[in-house]
Amino acid sequence: MSLETFNIKISLSKNGCPYDNAVAEATYKIIKTELAYNRVFSSFEELEMELFNYVNWYNNHRIHRSLNYMTPVEYKSKMSE
Known part of the structure; x- marks a missing residue:
């Protein structure tokens, strides 16, 4: 399979540029801090369900300051009105 199959575009930034990621x-930091910190999951299925x-x-309950406390x-619903 290729990138074209999934309509994925490669990064256009220079090597070593951290802004793409x-x-x-x-997002990974938030998940690690709020979900996984100091937790041991007993199985992959438990991790999958918790995630x-x-x-x-x-997405549905946690308000975000950067989204005007929505x-x-x-936020997405308001933007599409």
């Missing part, structure tokens, strides 16, 4: 890295629940909570779902 900034959003992903910030699913966390993402649901993060949840991502509320």
